[in-house]
Amino acid sequence: MAEVKQFNLKKGQRAERKMLLTVAEWSEMRVPEGGTDPVATNVREILGTRTEDSSIEYNADIETTTDILGNNYTDLNRTQPEQTFDPFVILGGSQLGAFLNDIRRRNAVSELQAFTMYIITVFVGQAGAYECEKHTDCTITYDSIGGDVNVNFPITVHFSNKITTGTVDKLSDDFVFTADV
Amino acid sequence: MSKDSIMLEYLLTCPSISENSLFFNYADGEDNTNHFVTEATDVRTHKPYVDGSVEKRYSFMILVYKSLGYTPINPDEVTNDENLDELLEVQAIIDWITEQGELKNFPNFGDKIEVDEMICTTDKPVLMGAFVDAQGTPMARYSITIQIDYLDKTKMIWS
Numbered sequence: 001m002a003e004v005k006q007f008n009l010k011k012g013q014r015a016e017r018k019m020l021l022t023v024a025e026w027s028e029m030r031v032p033e034g035g036t037d038p039v040a041t042n043v044r045e046i047l048g049t050r051t052e053d054s055s056i057e058y059n060a061d062i063e064t065t066t067d068i069l070g071n072n073y074t075d076l077n078r079t080q081p082e083q084t085f086d087p088f089v090i091l092g093g094s095q096l097g098a099f100l101n102d103i104r105r106r107n108a109v110s111e112l113q114a115f116t117m118y119i120i121t122v123f124v125g126q127a128g129a130y131e132c133e134k135h136t137d138c139t140i141t142y143d144s145i146g147g148d149v150n151v152n153f154p155i156t157v158h159f160s161n162k163i164t165t166g167t168v169d170k171l172s173d174d175f176v177f178t179a180d181v
Numbered sequence: 182m183s184k185d186s187i188m189l190e191y192l193l194t195c196p197s198i199s200e201n202s203l204f205f206n207y208a209d210g211e212d213n214t215n216h217f218v219t220e221a222t223d224v225r226t227h228k229p230y231v232d233g234s235v236e237k238r239y240s241f242m243i244l245v246y247k248s249l250g251y252t253p254i255n256p257d258e259v260t261n262d263e264n265l266d267e268l269l270e271v272q273a274i275i276d277w278i279t280e281q282g283e284l285k286n287f288p289n290f291g292d293k294i295e296v297d298e299m300i301c302t303t304d305k306p307v308l309m310g311a312f313v314d315a316q317g318t319p320m321a322r323y324s325i326t327i328q329i330d331y332l333d334k335t336k337m338i339w340s
Contacts, residue, residue, distance in 0.1 A: 018338055020232030046339050048231035050332075122338060172340045 002180070005042065007123050010060075011079045019122035021171070022047045022083060022157065024096055024140065026115050045096045047085050047157070056119070056159070079159065086143070086154035097153060100142050113139045117159055118177065120168055123170045129167040133157045134177055184239055184290055189217060191288040192243075197273040210246030215274075218242040220326075233337035236297075240328040245271045249311060250321040261300065264321070271306040271323045278327055287329070295332040302326040 009015060023046050029038040048054060059080040065073050090097055103111050115138040124131040139158040146152065166179040185205070192215075193199050201213045210216055220240045228236040247270070250263035278301050281287070287296035306323035314320050 016233075017229070017231050018336075021232075021339060046232055049234065050236075051231050052228060054231050173340050 005124050008126055009123055015123040021118075021120040021122065022054075023118040023120065023173075024115050024157070025118065026096075026099060028099055033164075034040055043095050043099070044175075045094070046173075047083075047088075047096070047108065049091060049094070050089050051085045054083055054085050056081050063088065079161065081159040082156055083159070084143070084156045087147070087150075087152045088155045089147075090151040090153055096140075100155065101153065104142055104145070112141060113137065115140050115157075116158060119159075120166070120171070122171065125167055128169055129178075130171070132166055132168045132177060134164045134166060134179075136162045136164070184288075185217070185219060185241070187290055188222075188239075188241065192217065195274060195277045197270060197277060198243075210244060210320070210322065211314065212246060212248040212320065214246050214329050216244040217316055220243055232339060233334075235328065235333045235336065237333050238330050240326060243325045243327065244309070244326070245274065245306065245323045246325065247321050248270065249321050251319065267321070268306065268323070271325070275304070275306065275325055277302045278325075289319060290331065293334040293337075295334070296329055297332060298328075298330045300328055302328055 007015070025042060025044045027040050027042055030041040030043075031038045032041070059082060061077040061080070063075045063077065065075075067073070087180055088097070090101070100112075103109070116140045117135045118132050119135070120130055120132045122130050137160045139160075141156050141158065143156055144152070145152045164179050166177050168175040168177055170176075189203065189205060193203060196217050201215055204210070204216045206219060207216055218241060220242060222238050222240060226238060230236070247264075247267035249267075252263065254262055266309065278299065282299040287299055289303060290296065306325055309322045309324045311319060311321050
C-alpha cells in the first residue's frame with residue numbers, strides 16, 4: 001500500500017472546486033506551423049468552461065446480501081466513472097468542441113473512444129508535482145445539441161479505469177505527466 | 182488600467198459622446214453634457230464555473246443633460262420639436278452601444294477578461310426628471326444604464 005499524501009490545505013480549509021481538474025487529450029491531424037502536410041498532433045483541453053457544476057459519478061455496481069443474523073455483505077463488482085459537462089457550450093477557441101462537432105457531423109462515433117483523460121487533484125501535492133490519475137482509452141459522448149440563446153453541446157466523459165497514477169509538473173496544456181514508480 | 186478608465190476611453194469613440202463633454206462621477210450637469218456614473222454590482226451575483234473562471238457583470242450609467250424648450254407642438258410640423266430632437270440625440274448613444282454589442286466590438290479589458298455581452302438595459306433613454314439650472318435654463322436629465330457581462334479568468338489556476 002502506497003503512502004497517503006495529505007492535502008496541501010490549511011486545517012479546516014475547503015478545497016475550491018477549481019482544484020479538481022479534468023483534462024482531455026486526443027490526437028488529430030494538423031498542419032504544423034511552416035509545414036504543408038497534416039500530421040497527428042496531441043491536443044489537450046481543460047473541461048468545465050462555462051459549466052457551473054460537474055462531478056465524477058463512480059456508478060458503483062454493488063450487490064448486498066444479508067444473512068439471517070442481519071449482517072450485510074456487500075460485493076463491489078466494479079465502478080463505471082462518468083462525468084457530465086452540461087452546459088458545454090459551443091465556444092470560439094474550444095478545440096474539443098470543434099473536434100467533437102466534426103465527429104458528430106460525420107457520425108464517426110468510433111472516433112469518440114480514443115481519449116486520454118487526466119484528473120488532476122491540485123489539493124494533493126505541490127507546485128511542480130500535483131497528483132494526477134491518467135485514464136487511457138476513454139470515451140466522450142455528446143448528449144445533445146441545441147438550447148435556447150446559445151448552442152449547448154453537453155458531453156459525458158466515460159472513464160476507462162485503465163489508470164496510471166502520477167503527477168503533473170504544471171497546470172497548463174503543456175504539462176508533463178510522470179508516472180509513479 | 183481600471184475598467185472605468187478603459188470604458189471612458191471606449192465611450193469617447195462614440196460620436197454622440199465625443200462631440201459633447203464627458204464627465205466622470207460629476208452629477209451637476211449642464212446642457213449637452215454626458216456624465217459617467219459608476220454603479221456597484223452585488224458580488225453574490227457572480228457565477229463561478231468549475232474551471233475557476235467567474236462570470237461577472239460590470240454596469241454603469243450615463244446621464245445626459247439637455248436643455249428644454251417650452252414651445253407647443255406645431256400640428257403642421259410635429260417632428261420639428263427641440264425636445265424631440267434632443268431625445269433623439271440621446272437615443273443615438275443607445276443605438277451606438279447596441280450596435281457595438283451586436284458587432285462584438287467590446288472594450289478591451291485585458292487578456293484574462295472575455296466580454297460576452299454589452300447591452301443598454303432600456304431601448305430608450307429614461308427621463309429622470311426636469312429641473313431649472315443655476316442659469317435659469319430648464320433642463321432634462323436622461324439616463325442610460327449599460328451592462329457588460331464578462332468572464333473573469335484572473336483567478337483560474339489553469340493557464
